[in-house]
Amino acid sequence: MPVFRYPTVSGVTRRVRAALGLxxxxxxxxxxxxxxxxxxxxxxxxxxxxxxxxxxxxxxxxWLAAMMEEPExxxxxxxxxxxxxFDPQRFQRQGGKHFILASQYKDVxxxxxxxxxxxxxxxxxxxxxxxxxxxxxxxxxxxxxxAGLIMEAMPESGMVLLxxxxxxxVASWLDATRKGGWQTRRRGEGxxxxxxxxxxxxxxxxxxxxxxYLQHVGSARRAYEAxxxxxxxxxxxxxxxxxxxxxxxxxxELDVPVExxxxxxxxxxxxxxxxxxxxxxxxxxxxxxxxxxxxxxxxRRQVKTxxxxxxxxxxxxxxxxxxxQEG
Amino acid sequence: xxxxxxxxVRGRGESPAGEETGDMRPxxxxxxxxxxxxxSSWLSAIMGEIGGYSRWHEPLVGHxxxxxxxxxxxxxxxxxxxxxxxxxxxxxxxxxxxxxLDSAAARFPEVAGKGGRYLIIKEPQGSIGAPLLMxxxxxxRIILLxxxxxxxVASNLDAHKxxxxxxxxxxxxGKEKPPSLAESRPDAFVKGQARRYVRDVGNAKKAYxxxxxxxxxxxxxxxxxxxxxxxxxxxxALEIPMEExxxxxxxxxxxxxxxxxxxxxxxxxxxxxxxxxxxxxxxPEQAEIVEGVAGSLLRELYPVRSTA
Numbered sequence: 001m002p003v004f005r006y007p008t009v010s011g012v013t014r015r016v017r018a019a020l021g022l023x024x025x026x027x028x029x030x031x032x033x034x035x036x037x038x039x040x041x042x043x044x045x046x047x048x049x050x051x052x053x054x055x056x057x058x059x060x061x062x063w064l065a066a067m068m069e070e071p072e073x074x075x076x077x078x079x080x081x082x083x084x085x086f087d088p089q090r091f092q093r094q095g096g097k098h099f100i101l102a103s104q105y106k107d108v109x110x111x112x113x114x115x116x117x118x119x120x121x122x123x124x125x126x127x128x129x130x131x132x133x134x135x136x137x138x139x140x141x142x143x144x145x146x147a148g149l150i151m152e153a154m155p156e157s158g159m160v161l162l163x164x165x166x167x168x169x170v171a172s173w174l175d176a177t178r179k180g181g182w183q184t185r186r187r188g189e190g191x192x193x194x195x196x197x198x199x200x201x202x203x204x205x206x207x208x209x210x211x212x213y214l215q216h217v218g219s220a221r222r223a224y225e226a227x228x229x230x231x232x233x234x235x236x237x238x239x240x241x242x243x244x245x246x247x248x249x250x251x252x253e254l255d256v257p258v259e260x261x262x263x264x265x266x267x268x269x270x271x272x273x274x275x276x277x278x279x280x281x282x283x284x285x286x287x288x289x290x291x292x293x294x295x296x297x298x299x300r301r302q303v304k305t306x307x308x309x310x311x312x313x314x315x316x317x318x319x320x321x322x323x324x325q326e327g
Numbered sequence: 328x329x330x331x332x333x334x335x336v337r338g339r340g341e342s343p344a345g346e347e348t349g350d351m352r353p354x355x356x357x358x359x360x361x362x363x364x365x366x367s368s369w370l371s372a373i374m375g376e377i378g379g380y381s382r383w384h385e386p387l388v389g390h391x392x393x394x395x396x397x398x399x400x401x402x403x404x405x406x407x408x409x410x411x412x413x414x415x416x417x418x419x420x421x422x423x424x425x426x427x428l429d430s431a432a433a434r435f436p437e438v439a440g441k442g443g444r445y446l447i448i449k450e451p452q453g454s455i456g457a458p459l460l461m462x463x464x465x466x467x468r469i470i471l472l473x474x475x476x477x478x479x480v481a482s483n484l485d486a487h488k489x490x491x492x493x494x495x496x497x498x499x500x501g502k503e504k505p506p507s508l509a510e511s512r513p514d515a516f517v518k519g520q521a522r523r524y525v526r527d528v529g530n531a532k533k534a535y536x537x538x539x540x541x542x543x544x545x546x547x548x549x550x551x552x553x554x555x556x557x558x559x560x561x562x563x564a565l566e567i568p569m570e571e572x573x574x575x576x577x578x579x580x581x582x583x584x585x586x587x588x589x590x591x592x593x594x595x596x597x598x599x600x601x602x603x604x605x606x607x608x609x610x611p612e613q614a615e616i617v618e619g620v621a622g623s624l625l626r627e628l629y630p631v632r633s634t635a
Contacts, residue, residue, distance in 0.1 A: 080410040081403070085395050091387065100386040100430055108433045112426040116419065120410050123418050 045121050045128050047114075048156035048229075051137045051254060054083075054144040054220035055162035056213055058172040060236040062285075063270060064162060065139040067247060070266040071258050073134030075125050082117055083143025083150055089215070113153040135256055144216040147223035158254040161224040164236035165318050166213045166310040167294035167303055172287060173209045174198050174297065181283045206302045210309035217313055230254045235317065237291040243267045350439040351432040353424070354466040354540075357447050357565060360389075360454040360531035361472035362524050364482040366547040368596075369581060370472060371449040373558060376577035377569050381435045383448045388427055393456025393530065424463040445567055454527040457534035468565045471535040473528060473628050474547035476621040477605035477614055480520045482598060484509050484608065487516065491594040517613045521620035528624055541565045546628070548602040554578045 051068070053061055069076040088101070097104050121128075121136060128134040141162070143150075151159055176183035177198040184196055197205040224231055232253035238246045244267045251258045268274070272289045280286045294303065307314060357374075359367050375382030396404075396411045403409040411419060431446060432439045438446045450457075451472070461469060486493050487509035494504040508516035535542055543564035550557045555578045562569045579585065583600045591597045605614060618625060 078408040080408055081395065081400055082410040084399060085391060085410065090394070096384075097434075098384040098386055100388040100391060100426075105430060105433050108429050109426070112422070112429060115425065116410070116422045119418055119422050120415065123415050124407065 044130075045118065045125060045133060045136060046130075046156075047118065047154050048158075049128065049133060049135045050121065050154065050157040051135060051160060051256065052147070052150065052154070052157055053137060053139050053141065053160045053162055054147040054223060055141045055164075056144060056169060056216035056220075057141050058169045058176070059141060059162050059164040060239055061139050061141045061162055064160075064234070064239065065137055067243075067266050067270050068137040070269070071135075071262060073128070075128060075134065075136055077121060077124065077136055077138045077140075079139055079142055080120060081140070081143045082113075082120070083140055083146030085116075085146065086113055086149045087143075087145040088149065089145055089219075110149070110153045113149060117150070117154060141216065144220040144223075147220045148226065151223045151227045151229075155227070155229055158230040158256070159224060159227050159232075160250065160254070161220055161231070161233045162236065163217060163233065163313075163317050165291065165294065166210060166217070166314060167298060167306045168236075168291060169213055170206055170209045170302070170306050171294045171297035174202060174205060175282060175287055176285075177205070178283065203302060203305065206298070206305050207309065210306045213306075214310050214313065217310075221313065221316075233317075240272075240289060240291060243271065350441075351428040351435075351446075352439075352466075353428060353464045354468070355438060355443075355445050356427075356431065356464060356467040357445055357470065357567065358457070358460065358467055359447065359449050359451065359470045359472055360457045360527075360534060361451045361474070362454060362479060362527035362531070363451050364479045364486070365451060365472050365474040366550060367449050367451045367472055370470070370545070370550065371447050373554075373574075373577045373581050374447045374561075376580065377573055379444050379568065381438050381444065381446050383431065383434065383446055385449055385452060386430070387450070387453045388423075388430070389450050389453025389456030389460050391453070391456070392423060392459050393453065396459060397455055397526075397530065420459065420463040423459060427460065427464060451527065451531075454531040454534075457531045458537065461534040461538050465538070465540055468540060468567065469535055469538050469542040470561060470565070471531055471542070471544045472547065473532075473544070475602065475605065475629055476521060476524045476528070476625055477609060477617045478547075478602060479524055480517055480613075480617050481605040481608035483520045484513065484516060484613075485593060485598055486596075488594065492596045514613060514616060517609070517616050518620060521617045524617075525621050525624060528621075528628075532624070532627075551583075551600060551602055554582065 053064060053068075055061060065076045065078065068074060086101070091099065091101060096102065101109055121138075125136055128136050140147075140150075147159075151157065173183075175181055177196045178184065179196070179199055181196075181198075197208065224233070230253065232250050234246060234250055244264055247258075247263055247267060248260065251263075272280075272286070275286050294306075298306070359371055361367060371382050371384070374380055392411065400409060400411070404411070404413045406412050407414050431448075435446055438444045450460075453460075457469075461467065485491065487507040489507075489510055497504045508519065535544065541564065543561050545557060545561060555575055558574055558578060559571070562574070583591075583597070586597045605617075609617070
């Protein structure tokens with residue numbers, strides 16, 4: 001049966017540790033000291049078997065996570081929001097040595113963040129424990145603001161930077177948050193505010209979500225750049241165009257062994273075509289799945305707003321076709 | 328670990344030395360909760376001056392965990408995947424416990440170990456997470472420091488106007504203070520500050536009420552009226568040692584009268600220190616806004632004044 005890149009877990013561990021050893025003390029400081037909860041002891045999840053998915057909401061992370069959950073011995077931690085706890089932007093004004101996350105004591109609190117994550121993972125996914133244990137994908141787009149600290153605390157883990165054209169992301173949120181949209185309904189059920197800026201001031205809504213995109217994906221991008229372990233950029237558009245090929249490339253880059261025939265079945269099971277038609281469409285969680293649908297969904301002014309705010313990321317990941325540029 | 332801590336508190340036994348990493352003993356931590364502008368800087372300065380005490384100035388660890396747990400993701404408490412989900416609360420409280428003790432030991436090695444020193448943790452702005460911190464550290468001592476919410480809001484209203492000490496503070500950090508609602512929409516600012524008071528003092532009081540260890544409620548107004556007497560009451564209620572003459576010296580050193588005149592007044596960190604000053608500072612409508620938002624806490628903490 002064809003498989004792609006089948007390294008053993010311990011082999012991966014050795015390589016990652018070796019790679020990290022080269023960088024330790026140069027750009028990232030020392031690896032957090034092992035503690036009782038460092039995942040090294042028998043019966044604990046190996047940190048190198050964790051794969052973090054960062055980006056932002058509406059980039060296909062639920063779809064990707066659903067596929068990553070399927071292989072035998074794989075599981076998904078669905079939005080723990082650990083990154084939100086340690087969101088450095090919340091505390092930009094706190095620079096003193098007394099602040100709990102003061103840079104002078106980084107080695108101490110990075111170890112705490114590591115323990116916080118591993119304790120939480122081990123309690124929830126005990127079946128993945130041990131050196132020959134399985135893999136845990138952590139779907140954490142909403143916690144991307146803390147991606148940098150998480151990856152610094154978990155340097156052996158793998159990282160997926162999942163991105164999508166910000167114009168499509170904003171268009172998707174606009175649809176979800178309008179009256180009757182899935183997000184509006186969910187908030188209503190949860191007792192949270194149901195009124196939406198999407199209805200009352202859509203242009204302001206677009207601006208706010210473009211800002212959020214820049215903050216979330218920008219943080220994830222910086223974390224990706226700094227991470228010296230296994231990592232891969234996955235574009236939603238590539239995932240839509242060639243799901244199996246993109247999944248194979250992703251697992252390959254992450255050195256995670258997956259049987260190709262099994263992966264093909266997983267891809268097929270979770271394909272857009274296999275979602276019942278009644279669950280798809282405007283205002284639903286599964287909306288269009290059509291890259292560049294923003295051309296139909298956003299006004300010209302809204303497109304300009306998103307392009308202006310997210311310019312650094314847009315230019316990097318979605319460079320403009322010169323033939324499309326205005327004169 | 329938390330269960331063990333509870334057993335020790337109930338039996339009034341001490342934690343075995345070395346139980347925690349860094350040898351920081353949780354019973355040697357004294358938390359000061361409340362909200363900003365309640366006199367917590369003054370109180371902690373007096374306490375930090377006494378021999379055998381160190382002061383941790385606003386670690387904001389309560390805000391770190393409390394903000395997500397109570398505000399940003401409060402609706403996910405029953406979600407098993409949520410990192411602060413209730414099902415795994417004992418587990419993550421243990422991690423919070425280690426986090427605090429490790430961080431304290433790294434900063435204040437003189438308090439760690441068997442030296443018998445105490446650490447005063449001034450944490451009014453982390454009070455949103457006070458219930459979580461005290462649940463994680465049940466052996467710790469707690470001071471609930473309160474002040475009439477109308478005076479607190481009046482003090483904040485003054486502090487956030489243009490050219491005040493908060494702008495100086497931001498400038499020192501390399502940033503310019505953005506325009507504040509205190510200038511453009513003062514009534515909206517007052518409402519926001521009253522809500523903040525309810526959030527902070529409300530959660531600090533929840534922690535205080537639930538705490539089965541040593542604790543004391545301190546009113547700013549009492550501290551102003553009889554500083555030495557109130558301070559002695561604090562040490563007595565918390566069963567922590569002090570030498571009375573040394574305390575008297577610290578009280579004198581940090582008295583309002585000893586703050587230089589040029590450092591006091593409108594727009595300054597040391598403003599009025601005058602209980603009931605809100606009558607001059609707030610409009611009747613603004614006072615009504617605060618009484619409406621913080622009415623429940625006001626009636627509970629200031630029953631006589633609430634008849635206004």
